[in-house]
Amino acid sequence: MAPAQKSEYRGYVHQMQKTLMVNWYERLGESALKGWPPAVCLMVSGNCIELLQAFDVLPIYPEVNALQLAIRHQSLEPIVAAEEIGYASDNCAYVKADIGAYLKGITPTGNKMPTAALILCNFVGCNTYLKWFEHVSAFTGAPMYVLDVPFLRYDKPTADDITYVVKQLKELVGLLEGITHTKFDYDRFKQAVQYSAEVESLWSEIKHLSKHSPSPFDAYFDAITLMGPLYVYRASSVGVDFFRAALQELKERVANGQGVYDEERFRIVVEGPPPYPHFKTFRDMFAKWRACTVASTYSTVGGLWEFGFRHDPENPFESVALHMIENNVTNRNYLQRYAQIERYADEWKADGVIIHFVKSCRLFSAGQGDMRDYFTKVLKRPTLYIESDLEDPRYFSEAQIRNRMDAFFESLEHQKTMANVAGE
Amino acid sequence: MNPDNGIDLAGILGQAATMAQDVTFQSVRGWKAQHENAKAIGYFPVYTPVELIHAAGALPVGLNGAGDQLDIQHADARFGSFICSIVKTTMELALTGHLEPLDGMLFHSICDSARNLCFVYKRHFAENLYVDFLHLPHNPSSVASQEFLVSEYRRLKKNLENLTNRTVTDQDIRLAIKVYNENRRALSDLYRYRQEEPHMLPTAELYVLQRAGNFMPVEEHTQWLKAVRQALPNRPMKRRDSIRVVVEGSFCEQPPIGFIKILEGAGCYVVDDDFLLGKRWFTEDVPIGDDPIHDLAESYVQRSVYSSVRHDWRKPRFLGLVEKVKAGKADAVVFCLAKFCEPAFFDYVLFKRELEKEGIPHLLIEFEEKMFTFDRARTEIETFVESLLFE
Numbered sequence: 001m002a003p004a005q006k007s008e009y010r011g012y013v014h015q016m017q018k019t020l021m022v023n024w025y026e027r028l029g030e031s032a033l034k035g036w037p038p039a040v041c042l043m044v045s046g047n048c049i050e051l052l053q054a055f056d057v058l059p060i061y062p063e064v065n066a067l068q069l070a071i072r073h074q075s076l077e078p079i080v081a082a083e084e085i086g087y088a089s090d091n092c093a094y095v096k097a098d099i100g101a102y103l104k105g106i107t108p109t110g111n112k113m114p115t116a117a118l119i120l121c122n123f124v125g126c127n128t129y130l131k132w133f134e135h136v137s138a139f140t141g142a143p144m145y146v147l148d149v150p151f152l153r154y155d156k157p158t159a160d161d162i163t164y165v166v167k168q169l170k171e172l173v174g175l176l177e178g179i180t181h182t183k184f185d186y187d188r189f190k191q192a193v194q195y196s197a198e199v200e201s202l203w204s205e206i207k208h209l210s211k212h213s214p215s216p217f218d219a220y221f222d223a224i225t226l227m228g229p230l231y232v233y234r235a236s237s238v239g240v241d242f243f244r245a246a247l248q249e250l251k252e253r254v255a256n257g258q259g260v261y262d263e264e265r266f267r268i269v270v271e272g273p274p275p276y277p278h279f280k281t282f283r284d285m286f287a288k289w290r291a292c293t294v295a296s297t298y299s300t301v302g303g304l305w306e307f308g309f310r311h312d313p314e315n316p317f318e319s320v321a322l323h324m325i326e327n328n329v330t331n332r333n334y335l336q337r338y339a340q341i342e343r344y345a346d347e348w349k350a351d352g353v354i355i356h357f358v359k360s361c362r363l364f365s366a367g368q369g370d371m372r373d374y375f376t377k378v379l380k381r382p383t384l385y386i387e388s389d390l391e392d393p394r395y396f397s398e399a400q401i402r403n404r405m406d407a408f409f410e411s412l413e414h415q416k417t418m419a420n421v422a423g424e
Numbered sequence: 425m426n427p428d429n430g431i432d433l434a435g436i437l438g439q440a441a442t443m444a445q446d447v448t449f450q451s452v453r454g455w456k457a458q459h460e461n462a463k464a465i466g467y468f469p470v471y472t473p474v475e476l477i478h479a480a481g482a483l484p485v486g487l488n489g490a491g492d493q494l495d496i497q498h499a500d501a502r503f504g505s506f507i508c509s510i511v512k513t514t515m516e517l518a519l520t521g522h523l524e525p526l527d528g529m530l531f532h533s534i535c536d537s538a539r540n541l542c543f544v545y546k547r548h549f550a551e552n553l554y555v556d557f558l559h560l561p562h563n564p565s566s567v568a569s570q571e572f573l574v575s576e577y578r579r580l581k582k583n584l585e586n587l588t589n590r591t592v593t594d595q596d597i598r599l600a601i602k603v604y605n606e607n608r609r610a611l612s613d614l615y616r617y618r619q620e621e622p623h624m625l626p627t628a629e630l631y632v633l634q635r636a637g638n639f640m641p642v643e644e645h646t647q648w649l650k651a652v653r654q655a656l657p658n659r660p661m662k663r664r665d666s667i668r669v670v671v672e673g674s675f676c677e678q679p680p681i682g683f684i685k686i687l688e689g690a691g692c693y694v695v696d697d698d699f700l701l702g703k704r705w706f707t708e709d710v711p712i713g714d715d716p717i718h719d720l721a722e723s724y725v726q727r728s729v730y731s732s733v734r735h736d737w738r739k740p741r742f743l744g745l746v747e748k749v750k751a752g753k754a755d756a757v758v759f760c761l762a763k764f765c766e767p768a769f770f771d772y773v774l775f776k777r778e779l780e781k782e783g784i785p786h787l788l789i790e791f792e793e794k795m796f797t798f799d800r801a802r803t804e805i806e807t808f809v810e811s812l813l814f815e
């Protein structure tokens with residue numbers, strides 16, 4: 001076998017996203033110091049950043065903070081601090097890291113974090129969100145609003161689902177007016193929705209680029225890099241500029257035949273969040289086999305756009321509602337997730353599926369054994385199932401995961417060889 | 425037969441104990457045999473609007489896992505590590521044909537594991553089983569919540585009408601509300617009685633009596649509850665040295681009956697609990713007005729008990745727990761939490777914090793429905809009780 005590959009490329013896009021995220025943390029730091037602009041805590045999944053943008057309110061994403069801590073190898077201390085006050089070893093470690101960091105005054109960048117003017121729990125699928133934000137509210141004393149989004153129990157939302165969410169969004173407008181002492185400007189909201197629509201088209205185009213072989217980027221590991229700006233800047237011109245540049249850079253790579261590796265050996269679909277505390281180690285396990293992820297469910301947590309959905313400036317409230325109900329992976333039902341993966345595997349021409357079971361996250365993981373059964377037995381697709389955690393560094397058994405990954409790729413290689421022999 | 429009042433208390437409790445643990449659902453089969461073409465609709469905990477099922481002429485069947493009555497052979501592989509047992513036993517019950525008497529199965533927005541289970545059910549069983557998911561709203565401060573829940577209940581009603589092939593009238597629903605109000609009232613009477621005279625009604629008995637109601641027509645169950653209530657004061661029971669405790673955290677997966685007995689045997693009078701919480705869901709009767717679906721929805725949004733699976737930040741749950749402790753004149757709280765129950769373990773943190781603020785002692789015991797040795801739990805509870813009794 002060829003020697004292991006360096007696992008990542010570092011293009012302009014990566015640099016630019018870093019700058020954008022640093023700017024965001026700096027603005028949060030400023031808000032903490034001056035008490036202005038107000039900041040609102042919300043969840044990444046099906047977020048309604050458009051409405052916040054219309055009021056110039058800064059988003060705080062506790063999930064992004066938690067993952068930043070993990071990727072910087074700083075998550076263990078806050079997790080342990082949270083366990084000391086009673087959190088269970090198997091409670092979602094994102095929550096533990098976030099609460100523990102609050103208790104210990106740790107922030108991902110060392111900058112101060114503002115106290116949220118509002119804890120906005122956009123309940124989009126994950127029941128842990130409700131607990132998490134209840135706890136943040138209880139510990140910080142900040143007021144809370146739960147924007148209850150009906151779970152997508154059928155293929156499509158009902159008219160009542162949409163009405164329900166729209167009415168709550170309008171209540172939220174009232175709350176934001178109170179926080180900012182500003183009257184709601186409908187045109188600014190429409191403009192924010194318009195920016196989102198543009199970003200979504202660009203992002204969707206990027207996601208379809210990984211249909212090329214070789215794929216110009218890794219749709220799991222690199223997609224994660226692009227996800228920060230997608231949530232923080234989606235509804236602004238900054239977001240549009242960033243994704244335009246990203247698309248251009250990646251298109252150039254396609255035109256030049258540049259893939260993630262000098263030779264793309266395998267095309268993989270990944271299901272489940274990554275093990276952030278061991279992000280690089282995990283990525284290297286793919287790189288060793290020149291295995292490129294061409295699609296991932298995790299990159300659709302904030303929104304699922306590659307199948308066509310866009311925000312609509314002509315119907316801004318309804319489209320924000322539709323995004324929250326129907327167009328993000330967390331609020332879609334489990335069988336829709338099967339269908340999503342299946343579609344990726346077919347249309348993005350994948351060789352196999354890797355299911356990453358994350359101990360913290362029942363939303364993703366409960367039932368993944370059944371999912372594996374479906375993909376291996378019903379669809380007859382090569383499927384690997386591995387377990388670790390997205391935030392807790394203690395739950396990652398490197399040797400075992402590596403062995404399983406190696407065995408999986410070896411068998412894929414074997415199948416490829418056999419197929420080639422048969423085809424000759 | 426008790427010669428005093430003609431009520432066969434031991435007989436009722438014995439039957440209830442058998443029914444409560446019967447994973448072959450003989451009573452449901454028996455009911456169906458007597459009611460031609462009638463349907464039985466199962467529901468996963470914690471709460472479901474049983475009135476709508478009843479109004480459709482169907483028998484609501486509350487599932488609470490399989491306790492220690494079933495060996496899990498298939499469901500483990502589908503649900504894997506870190507998932508509570510009830511999700512697995514509920515899957516196993518269906519995979520092994522135990523749910524054959526059921527025609528439908530309802531799930532609700534209580535937690536991520538149960539939610540995914542609903543859709544795994546759909547994949548495997550939807551051909552022969554009506555499987556549905558009810559979104560019970562989490563934003564009670566919004567008037568839109570009530571309207572939404574009305575629409576959700578109307579949707580359910582329509583699906584039940586299709587399944588049972590009959591039209592459900594408002595009057596049917598009003599009647600159903602009436603019989604369930606009676607049932608909840610009869611249960612509350614027993615809870616109140618136990619709170620006053622805990623030595624007269626051991627919790628293990630109250631528990632099976634309550635749980636048997638999951639598998640029988642509500643009207644008959646209410647008769648049982650009333651009969652038991654009437655017979656209780658005549659029992660020769662002795663007081664023991666015990667502390668008064670509130671049990672919290674067993675709202676979904678249920679501890680084994682053996683565990684409940686240990687709790688009492690080790691010196692706890694349970695003066696309130698959240699076992700089978702859905703059966704005592706409302707703080708008041710559901711009103712019976714012109715629009716009964718609205719009455720049900722409004723009751724859910726405005727007058728539900730606090731629960732780890734219902735979110736209402738107008739009043740944090742931890743305040744509800746403290747009130748419960750005070751109302752029951754309890755000495756302590758025993759948290760009985762199902763292993764891997766995410767909602768219960770999250771709530772534990774804020775409950776604990778508040779109890780400590782209030783100076784209320786508490787103990788955490790983790791259980792699994794299928795556990796069968798209780799030595800460790802017994803020792804922990806005994807030590808806790810002693811520390812309070814002799815402090």
Ligand code: SF4
Nearest residue numbers: 092126128361362363
């Ligand atoms: S349970 Fe999963 S989706 Fe929910 S907060 Fe935790 S990691 Fe995120």
Ligand code: SF4
Nearest residue numbers: 508535676677765766
């Ligand atoms: S026991 Fe807890 S985690 Fe399990 S299904 Fe019930 S509520 Fe969900």
